[in-house]
Amino acid sequence: MEDDFQKRYPITWAVLRNAADRITNWKNVTPQAKTRKRMEIAVVIVALSNTL
Template sequence: MENDVEQRYPMTFAVLRNAADRISNWKNVTPQAKTRKRIEITKVVVALINTL
């Protein structure tokens, strides 16, 4: 399913992947803050999947 999203929304998917990578590299940030941001990205991906 992830491939469908990537093919249908390549720019959006690239932006989300970039954001996820940047969040992973955050320094001096609590694990809870990282988790909250990952959850936000996951919600966007799920919303995109629901449009397929």
């Protein structure tokens, strides 16, 4: 399904990947904050994948 998502929403996928990479590189942020942001991105991905 990830491949379908990438093909159907290439720009959105790139934006979400960039956001995830930036979150991973955050400094001086609690692991809980990183996890919360990752979960928000996951919710967006699931919502968009449901439109396929």
